[in-house]
Amino acid sequence: MDAHRPVIGADVAAGADGGLTAGYDLGTFFDEMFESPAYPRPHYRPLAERLAAMSADHLEERIRVANAFFLTQGIGFTVYGDDEGTDRIFPFDLVPRIIPAGEWETIERGLVQRLRSLNLFLADIYHRQQILEAGIVPPELVFGSRNFRREMIGFDVPGGVYAHVGGVDLVRDGDGRYLVLEDNLRTPSGVSYMLESRQALKRIFAALFDRYGVRAIDQYPRELFETLRSVAPRASGSEPSIVLLTPGAYNSAYFEHSFLGRQMGVEIVEARDLVVHRNRVFNRTTRGMQRVDVIYRRIDDDFLDPLAFRGDSLLGVPGLLNAYRAGNVTLANAIGTGVADDKAIYPYVPEMIRFYLGEDAILENVPTYHPTDEADLAYVLDHLEELVVKAVDQSGGYGMLIGPASTAAERDEFRHLIVAEPRNYIAQPTIALSRHPTFVDGELRGCHIDLRPFVLSGADATRIVPGGLTRTALRPGSLVVNSSQGGGSKDTWVLA
């Protein structure tokens, strides 16, 4: 890249004639691309120059190319409660997000540290429960969690790993600090959008991509496969039979399941394809029953086994829990990981890291108030207008109150909900999420973004592909980036 070329702000930002960066408004937020209206940050300069030299028509044309690519690939994302929603194109923004090597190095260390502790925490609470004895995490938060699974107590999971695939949502505040917003340790999705966005961007910005020296991410499916292989039951030999268990074609993330299955070369199975016989799991095939060793499952705990959990589940495999506990099959992620990504447990992660690893957390949390604490409750009820309130057992942007954008009626509703069930909620100050230039309605606008890197924890190693899924709000001012709430994705370039 030619960062040595002197860049004069006026060529690039506000004031340049015709280019896309002309008139771009930074607002009062931390802008990922621009330090100030005239000056792009050093690692963004080549991109900013490219954009300054482009017209909206030019970019629109490239978007058409990208959309045609996505349409033929059939990339979709189902939105619940919307009949026409199946097979919608996942909104995708062409302007890549760029992370310098040094910045990524810190994030990566922080992620490894965090996932190690979370896995140790899970092993601990399902065995000796030392962290509870030490009074660091209140026991009622653990045992009161909907996602704590008694069935896992005393069971040694293969390789000692619980959360094989973790998605950690990171945001940057007004000063550009990376903060952890939440952990996703059950069945985090979105990795296929990360991979497909890259495919599209490589076509669209080939020359720029090449100049930048962006680190590759397409090894993800191979690394996932290695991770799954590393936790196979001991008896299964060197080539364990691995399957991906999907709820089926109507699931919002089915595209991803099918994508990963194809990329890894593993069978994609539904529950009705599996049968448990004498605590062993088999595939029903046209040549009879075939043994299964590792199940990468994309179904919630509740639905996995109708004999053990929800009896009305049609998506589950009767007897699966027993086969798992007998050590004949590995489930990834393990059952009961949801207790560690519970929003009520989240505030304790930094202390967890200190307790298990004796280290300070590299990635900080967003400050959090617990309504179970009396002082916090009083504060939360008094400051609803400034806070974001989240139901602890919901995800995907559902069950949230965003104070500054809320109506008095909504705040009243949440006030009642919080008082009635304080354990079910947490509150956080509204973070001024960083913004990134995004192409909306024919021009570049600052839209809020987050980052979800995917952390693979195997028995042998922790693997992280550089970057992750950058999600961007596409509605002006919106702080919600979830794809189920009208968000889109950006390609994330980690520089070598």
Place this chain on the structure above:
Amino acid sequence: MLSRVAESLYWTARYVERAEDITRLLDVNFHTLLDAPVEDRGQAWLQIVQLLGDEELYTEHFDEVTAVSVSDWVLWHDKNPNAVVNCVTLARENARSVREQISGEMWEAINNLFLLVRGANRRAVSRGPSAFFEELRNGAHLFQGTADATMTHGDPYEFIRLGLQLERAAKTVRIVASRYPVAVALDDDDPARVRQLIALLESCSAFEAFVKRHGTLFEPIAIAEELIRSPDFPRAVRSCLSSSLDAVSRISSDQGAPHRILGRLVADLEYGEVGDGSGRAMTQTLHELLVGIHAAGEAVTKAYFSSRAIPAGALAMQEAQQQQCG
């Protein structure tokens, strides 16, 4: 391979072939009737409904038999499980659930077929524009062609071939059963006789193939021989069942029920004869064939597909609920 996947591929192919066959029948009827006296036309449309085997259901929804009502029924009606629009939708649904098993080109072909049918101007199409029929046939052929050209010829491919060939065999039998007795019942010098025989050939895309081999005399017995016992005409029953037998042999080497039933049918067609050519004898022969093909289909289901039956609606709801923060 997974039983469920095999079943979905098999049905994808069957439904695509079914949609194509129905479309061809309609197209031929529209054409043939242009030359027929107006008073014969109602009968000709009734024949289509009878041929497709759902006359009873039809009469529940329509009082009369006209080109428009029959087209509406076989192309679009939501109460007709075999309507073209439902066949194409089911084919796509089946393909969608096994997307990773088929090639990208095949998915594109089936998806475009679906978009074509969904986006069609129904009123215009019901009046019989050949352009739509042609597009639909091309779309179906594209799917079948890409299956052949872009997919590894392993087990998944063989299940597609099996579905297609069994469906095609059954359709040819039904077409001959419906049109042949009507034609031979007419006097030798009645111009409608030749018209019916030609319509029979065209309904099986066999006109050119037949004329090349037999000239333009249109001997009924020769036509029946060609459509039923030809080893090389791709829509002849024998040829379709031979392909089915070949697919089954590739799927499993053991001589299970599908193998035995298909083998017997093929041997009968190879060494037997179609009878004396009278309408009655033909009807009997064809009836036995249809029973045999049906038994082969059941045997395939039992041997390869047996899986747990789950109510589809409830399953779809639970499937949709699973997620984490996408």
